[in-house]
Amino acid sequence: MPRVLLLVPTATYRAPDFVKAAKALGVELVVGSEEAPAYAAGDRALAIPLDDPGAAADLIERLDRDRGIDAVVAVDDQGVVAAATAGERLGFPHNDPAAVAATRDKAELRARLAAAEVPQPAFGTSPDDVGYPCVVKPTGLAASQGVIRCDTEAEYDAAVARIRTFWDGDLIVERYIPGVEVAVEALLHAGTMTTLAVFDKPDPLVGPYFEETIYVTPSRLAPDTLAHVEQLVARAAAGIGLTEGPIHAEVRVDGEECTLIEVAARTIGGLCARTLRFGAGIALEEVVLRHALGMDLTDLRRATAASGVMMLPIRRAGTLSAVNGRERALAVSGIVGVDITIPVGAPVVPLPEGDRYLGFVFATGDSPAAVEASLRAGAAALDIVMT
Ligand SMILES: Nc1ncnc2c1ncn2[C@@H]1O[C@H](COP(=O)(O)OP(=O)(O)O)[C@@H](O)[C@H]1O
Ligand SMILES: [Mg+2]
Numbered sequence: 001m002p003r004v005l006l007l008v009p010t011a012t013y014r015a016p017d018f019v020k021a022a023k024a025l026g027v028e029l030v031v032g033s034e035e036a037p038a039y040a041a042g043d044r045a046l047a048i049p050l051d052d053p054g055a056a057a058d059l060i061e062r063l064d065r066d067r068g069i070d071a072v073v074a075v076d077d078q079g080v081v082a083a084a085t086a087g088e089r090l091g092f093p094h095n096d097p098a099a100v101a102a103t104r105d106k107a108e109l110r111a112r113l114a115a116a117e118v119p120q121p122a123f124g125t126s127p128d129d130v131g132y133p134c135v136v137k138p139t140g141l142a143a144s145q146g147v148i149r150c151d152t153e154a155e156y157d158a159a160v161a162r163i164r165t166f167w168d169g170d171l172i173v174e175r176y177i178p179g180v181e182v183a184v185e186a187l188l189h190a191g192t193m194t195t196l197a198v199f200d201k202p203d204p205l206v207g208p209y210f211e212e213t214i215y216v217t218p219s220r221l222a223p224d225t226l227a228h229v230e231q232l233v234a235r236a237a238a239g240i241g242l243t244e245g246p247i248h249a250e251v252r253v254d255g256e257e258c259t260l261i262e263v264a265a266r267t268i269g270g271l272c273a274r275t276l277r278f279g280a281g282i283a284l285e286e287v288v289l290r291h292a293l294g295m296d297l298t299d300l301r302r303a304t305a306a307s308g309v310m311m312l313p314i315r316r317a318g319t320l321s322a323v324n325g326r327e328r329a330l331a332v333s334g335i336v337g338v339d340i341t342i343p344v345g346a347p348v349v350p351l352p353e354g355d356r357y358l359g360f361v362f363a364t365g366d367s368p369a370a371v372e373a374s375l376r377a378g379a380a381a382l383d384i385v386m387t
Pocket of ligand 2: 143
């Protein structure tokens with residue numbers, strides 16, 4: 001039975017879905033995380049310092065000598081550099097660790113994309129470099145945390161002061177790019193990209209904060225626009241130096257113009273991967289494990305006509321006291337799942353400070369429009385009670 005080391009950050013939504021995929025595939029998992037995780041027992045878990053890739057790779061080499069492992073897979077951003085470093089040492093399919101590190105640093109990412117002449121927002125360290133409207137963001141966060149649009153100098157000053165309450169690292173300032181946004185889920189193999197899904201984000205993302213809400217696939221963009229988007233993402237991956245494994249990218253489309261916002265060396269975040277099934281029904285996590293192990297990837301076509309997810313918006317700060325209407329939401333035509341990911345009694349924090357999703361509503365349907373309608377109706381059926 002092949003054995004895979006899964007690198008799992010403490011705050012991830014993804015681990016259970018990888019465990020399920022490994023089971024379906026007949027793969028043994030060893031789980032490496034900063035703390036011994038509750039879902040794996042005994043010698044199937046070991047402590048790995050994800051933020052120290054050299055030390056992590058030393059431990060992974062020792063694990064390979066003692067037990068033998070066949071692949072290292074990072075389930076989220078925090079483990080990707082450790083996985084690449086260990087993969088390089090052990091001869092597994094891997095990305096260049098420096099390329100992966102660039103995906104975790106928005107300034108380094110922009111520098112690499114600029115060197116490769118990939119269309120992207122003008123960027124710098126001050127609005128003077130790019131003009132208004134601009135977007136200011138921490139270089140090392142994710143999930144839109146601390147990403148703020150500013151139309152004036154006063155807004156910029158206020159945004160920086162606000163970010164400084166929770167981030168003391170570098171900031172990047174970019175020109176604001178108008179248009180609609182799509183997310184591209186793809187798999188790299190020996191430098192060649194296969195697109196797995198393109199998601200439309202039908203709610204306007206104009207700021208000042210950029211809360212993720214609805215993702216629906218397939219995209220309703222015109223085929224030639226989609227081809228342009230895919231080419232842009234492939235060029236971006238190559239420009240960054242990524243060659244192996246899953247990537248998740250965001251692209252803004254304004255008429256004919258496609259602009260690369262970001263590329264991450266991982267699958268889509270939160271629980272959004274649950275919208276995807278391939279071929280005879282295999283999960284995205286199974287695709288990732290198969291790729292890491294050099295197994296047959298057969299059919300990477302999406303299995304459903306259309307599907308989508310809505311990340312439940314967080315309207316204000318407070319304490320979650322109840323989520324009512326789950327049955328009503330699940331009874332809405334097309335709705336296939338409702339997952340609340342913040343426990344009752346826990347604090348709920350909106351953007352720009354928040355870094356957790358309140359929950360997810362999932363839908364499938366015959367068309368993207370039907371899925372979008374189901375998601376809106378499903379979310380409206382939920383009554384999120386806060387104090
Ligand atoms: N330069 C920009 N112009 C327009 N929108 C932007 C820009 N940068 C970021 N955004 C918006 O903010 C979101 C989050 O920014 P991103 O750079 O992807 O950081 P994160 O790592 O938090 O996802 C993007 O998906 C996009 O909607
Ligand atoms: Mg992003």
